[in-house]
Amino acid sequence: MPGGLRSLAPLPVSVPLPVYSNDGRLINNPPEPYWPRYEGDEDTRRKPAYHNGTAWTWTFPTFCEAMVAAWEFSPAAISAAKAYLGSAEKILNEGCLGQLPEVLDGDAPHTQRGCDAQAWGATEALRVWKLLGKV
Numbered sequence: 001m002p003g004g005l006r007s008l009a010p011l012p013v014s015v016p017l018p019v020y021s022n023d024g025r026l027i028n029n030p031p032e033p034y035w036p037r038y039e040g041d042e043d044t045r046r047k048p049a050y051h052n053g054t055a056w057t058w059t060f061p062t063f064c065e066a067m068v069a070a071w072e073f074s075p076a077a078i079s080a081a082k083a084y085l086g087s088a089e090k091i092l093n094e095g096c097l098g099q100l101p102e103v104l105d106g107d108a109p110h111t112q113r114g115c116d117a118q119a120w121g122a123t124e125a126l127r128v129w130k131l132l133g134k135v
Helices: 042-050 059-070 077-087 119-134
Strands: none
Touching: 059 077, 059 119, 077 119
């Protein structure tokens, strides 16, 4: 997804992933825990979404960096990483201008959610973009 990595794909899992509310109630479907939107009240809606479908922006640049390293900084890998990282441009130009949000919904249109300007998301993107420009 542009600008973020999902915490979980929208597919059934082989090991059930239950999420419980503070009072012990099961609040998701453990064999199919994907939760497409980070919205609603904290304990019964956002909590199951945070690690079960929400996309994080801060992990995305590190993925790009790891891909380049895994392919020994080949020109093709660098080009691909720049294209992936460049997909965050739309996010930078929407919402809190020039910033990356904490999370995005896992499903399209990948609405920005959580903190509007997440420091480690923006700084990771800048750090990796600068690294890719040097190689």
